[in-house]
Amino acid sequence: MSVAAEFAKANEGYVKSFGEKASLALPPARKVAIITCMDARIDPAASLGLKEGDAHVIRNAGGRAQEALRSVIISQQLLGTREIVLFHHTDCGMLTFNDDGLRTKLKESVKADVRNAVTPAVDQLSFLPFSNLEQSIKEDVAYLKASPLLLEETKTKITGWVYDVYSGKVTQVA
Amino acid sequence: MSVAAEFAKANEGYVKSFGEKASLALPPARKVAIITCMDARIDPAASLGLKEGDAHVIRNAGGRAQEALRSVIISQQLLGTREIVLFHHTDCGMLTFNDDGLRTKLKESVKADVRNAVTPAVDQLSFLPFSNLEQSIKEDVAYLKASPLLLEETKTKITGWVYDVYSGKVTQVA
Numbered sequence: 001m002s003v004a005a006e007f008a009k010a011n012e013g014y015v016k017s018f019g020e021k022a023s024l025a026l027p028p029a030r031k032v033a034i035i036t037c038m039d040a041r042i043d044p045a046a047s048l049g050l051k052e053g054d055a056h057v058i059r060n061a062g063g064r065a066q067e068a069l070r071s072v073i074i075s076q077q078l079l080g081t082r083e084i085v086l087f088h089h090t091d092c093g094m095l096t097f098n099d100d101g102l103r104t105k106l107k108e109s110v111k112a113d114v115r116n117a118v119t120p121a122v123d124q125l126s127f128l129p130f131s132n133l134e135q136s137i138k139e140d141v142a143y144l145k146a147s148p149l150l151l152e153e154t155k156t157k158i159t160g161w162v163y164d165v166y167s168g169k170v171t172q173v174a
Numbered sequence: 175m176s177v178a179a180e181f182a183k184a185n186e187g188y189v190k191s192f193g194e195k196a197s198l199a200l201p202p203a204r205k206v207a208i209i210t211c212m213d214a215r216i217d218p219a220a221s222l223g224l225k226e227g228d229a230h231v232i233r234n235a236g237g238r239a240q241e242a243l244r245s246v247i248i249s250q251q252l253l254g255t256r257e258i259v260l261f262h263h264t265d266c267g268m269l270t271f272n273d274d275g276l277r278t279k280l281k282e283s284v285k286a287d288v289r290n291a292v293t294p295a296v297d298q299l300s301f302l303p304f305s306n307l308e309q310s311i312k313e314d315v316a317y318l319k320a321s322p323l324l325l326e327e328t329k330t331k332i333t334g335w336v337y338d339v340y341s342g343k344v345t346q347v348a
Binding site for chain 2: 002003004006007008009010011013014015018021022024026027028029030031032033038039040041042043045046047048049050052053054055056057058059060061067068070071073074075077078079083085091093094096097102105106109110111114117118121122125126127128148149151152157159161165166167168169170172
């Protein structure tokens with residue numbers, strides 16, 4: 001069975017107990033957007049006490065702010081969020097590689113007949129790895145605070161945190 | 175109190191009951207990457223029966239595949255996932271606007287002294303809205319299946335689903 005089919009099966013129980021969640025509003029009730037990593041060990045709802053309807057949750061490899069900008073603009077302009085909480089985490093995959101290494105690996109993995117064709121595109125891809133966890137958080141918070149495209153009134157409510165995958169604990173660093 | 179401070183408070187309980195999660199491995203146990211929207215009403219773990227450690231979860235405004243590509247490449251190349259399950263959902267904010275309208279709104283919201291300076295960048299931003307839910311899912315699945323940068327062996331295990339925010343139910347459409 002595919003994992004997708006397992007999801008559909010597990011979903012049946014969620015639907016049965018859905019209840020009052022059917023009437024939740026589109027705008028996040030707590031007016032906050034969370035940016036965090038796609039890492040499988042992270043459950044934002046469980047670890048931060050979120051209920052359905054509370055917060056936008058933006059996740060990508062590393063929890064990088066640049067890639068989240070489109071989503072954050074939509075979140076602020078159309079859906080009323082006024083705070084941003086960004087997390088990167090210990091033991092992140094982004095600490096384990098650099099762009100050149102992953103580009104080479106990617107080119108080796110594609111079908112031989114398209115390798116030359118994709119090489120220029122692959123050589124321009126940036127995978128946004130980082131070598132220092134705390135520094136990456138400070139850089140991403142600084143990037144958001146400096147962006148002219150985010151609402152000025154929210155700039156004092158942008159914070160950066162480490163999520164520790166070995167304890168589940170969050171600690172503010174920016 | 176900021177929402178971030180409320181998160182830190184709620185996190186204390188999670189840390190106390192963290193237990194065996196401290197020894198979870200970095201690669202997702204179920205070898206799957208989920209792509210879904212940042213929408214506040216969606217809790218992937220609760221609605222799909224996910225435990226910490228199971229799956230990469232990539233979330234952005236709309237659950238758009240193009241923006242998820244960097245993360246999916248990292249997921250496949252470095253962390254061993256071999257299936258992709260993509261969800262868009264009913265009542266999505268992406269169904270409510272178009273690029274021109276949001277660009278105008280964004281320009282009006284920035285400080286007057288930087289409005290001219292940011293206009294060229296804003297006019298080039300695409301916010302990836304869509305006007306037909308089912309079509310957007312089919313297009314995103316087709317985009318992933320056509321990408322030469324994703325592993326060929328995974329192409330038969332890319333599926334697209336509607337998540338219904340009024341019932342919690344997931345339904346496959348691609």
